[in-house]
Each structure stands twice: as structure tokens, then as C-alpha cells.
Amino acid sequence: MSKKFKTEEDIRKYYEAKINWKISQLIFYYKTLTNQKINSDWILKEYEPKLNKRIERAERNNKTKLNQEIKNFQRKQEGKKEYKYKKKEKEVTKNSLLKTIQKYCRLRDSDKRWFGHCISCNKKVHYKKADWGHYISRIHNYTAFNTDNIHLQCKWCNIKMSLSTEESKEIRNNYRKNLIKKIWLDKVQILEEGKHKVADFLCSSWKKEKKQEYLEKIKKLKAEKDDW
Numbered sequence: 339m340s341k342k343f344k345t346e347e348d349i350r351k352y353y354e355a356k357i358n359w360k361i362s363q364l365i366f367y368y369k370t371l372t373n374q375k376i377n378s379d380w381i382l383k384e385y386e387p388k389l390n391k392r393i394e395r396a397e398r399n400n401k402t403k404l405n406q407e408i409k410n411f412q413r414k415q416e417g418k419k420e421y422k423y424k425k426k427e428k429e430v431t432k433n434s435l436l437k438t439i440q441k442y443c444r445l446r447d448s449d450k451r452w453f454g455h456c457i458s459c460n461k462k463v464h465y466k467k468a469d470w471g472h473y474i475s476r477i478h479n480y481t482a483f484n485t486d487n488i489h490l491q492c493k494w495c496n497i498k499m500s501l502s503t504e505e506s507k508e509i510r511n512n513y514r515k516n517l518i519k520k521i522w523l524d525k526v527q528i529l530e531e532g533k534h535k536v537a538d539f540l541c542s543s544w545k546k547e548k549k550q551e552y553l554e555k556i557k558k559l560k561a562e563k564d565d566w
């Protein structure tokens with residue numbers, strides 16, 4: 339809202355450039371995933387629906403902002419006051435909560451220089467370049483938010499593990515083996531049993547509370563590691 343536009347055309351051009359840039363970034367992101375030994379056609383096919391969904395969402399958001407900007411511009415021309423974006427308190431979604439918890443887990447699993455070892459192949463990766471691998475798939479709500487279930491994993495293993503090939507079986511087995519070493523068998527079994535349980539704790543206030551809790555944990559962890 340702070341941009342000074344002279345004409346409506348300027349606004350349209352600005353938002354067009356913005357969305358084009360965003361789309362190119364999204365494509366670039368999915369292409370970098372392919373740099374890891376995998377055939378690029380294969381990976382793009384695999385990721386195409388996800389990519390398209392994200393592009394659609396970005397276009398929708400961009401359009402909303404463009405319309406708002408134009409409305410404001412017109413009101414200003416007429417000498418009226420600008421609309422301000424009313425910031426509603428956003429509901430914490432499953433995804434946004436998971437993102438926070440996953441970040442916490444990657445930080446927890448990395449050393450003072452922010453490198454950690456992949457839970458399944460032991461490769462050393464920077465936490466920003468690593469994925470977070472769920473042992474029990476994140477579609478199961480009961481275990482999705484449990485930090486015993488989320489560990490730093492290299493992108494390669496994470497992508498491969500989601501498929502159903504011989505290799506992915508091996509990656510899953512290695513994950514389990516290393517997980518037992520890390521958190522012990524009884525906790526691994528709790529996760530495996532939890533797969534079929536109902537997540538009756540899951541409500542918006544729980545998600546909000548958890549998000550806050552993990553944001554604080556991240557802050558603490560960062561401060562601790564920087565202190566080393």
C-alpha cells in the first residue's frame with residue numbers, strides 16, 4: 339500500500355511483474371529439487387500438481403492485492419480516504435503449525451554451525467537446505483505434530499521415501515533403525531501405534547497455543563546455539 343502509483347496502468351504492470359517473478363521462483367524451486375541425481379522430467383511430473391496449486395494460489399493472492407490497490411487508487415483520485423487492509427487475526431492452520439514445528443526439529447537436529455545429519459543416510463546438510471522427514475506420514479494427525487516423529491532429512495531421502503520403490507523401502511528401514519538409536523524403541527512404537535489414533539486434541543486454540551510454544555522454543559534454541 340505504500341507504493342506511489344501514477345496511473346492504474348502502473349499498478350497493473352507492477353503486479354504483473356510481481357506475479358511473473360513469483361512464478362519463476364516457484365518453478366526454480368521445484369527444478370532445484372531435480373538437481374539431485376533424479377531425472378528432471380520425472381520429478382516435474384511428480385511435482386506438477388503441487389507446483390500448479392502453488393501457482394494458482396499465488397495468482398489468486400496477487401489478484402486480490404491488485405484489486406485492492408486499484409480500488410484505493412480510485413478512491414484517492416476521488417479525494418476519499420484509502421482503504422486499509424483489515425488484518426484479521428489469522429487462524430493457525432495445520433500447515434503453518436507444522437512449518438513451525440518442523441523448523442524447530444531441524445534446528446534441534448543441527449549443530450552449532452547449523453549442520454545436521456540426515457536421519458536415514460547420515461549425510462551432513464545445512465538445516466536450511468534440509469527437509470524434515472516425518473517417520474509416520476503427516477497425513478496422520480495424531481502423530482503429525484509429535485517432535486519424536488519429525489527429524490532432519492536430506493531432500494534426496496525425503497523425496498525418495500514418499501515413493502513406493504525398493505529404494506524407498508530401504509530408506510524407510512534406515513530411518514527406523516536410526517530412530518530407534520535416537521529416541522529408543524518404546525517411543526518408536528508409540529508413534530507406530532499412534533498412526534491409528536484419533537487426534538481429538540486438534541482444535542484451533544490448541545494449534546494457536548502450540549504455534550506460540552514452538553516459536554518461543556525456536557527463539558531459545560537459536561540463542562543457545564549462537565552462544566556456543
Ligand SMILES: [Zn+2]
Pocket residue numbers: 456457458459460461491492493494495496
Ligand atoms: Zn539422506
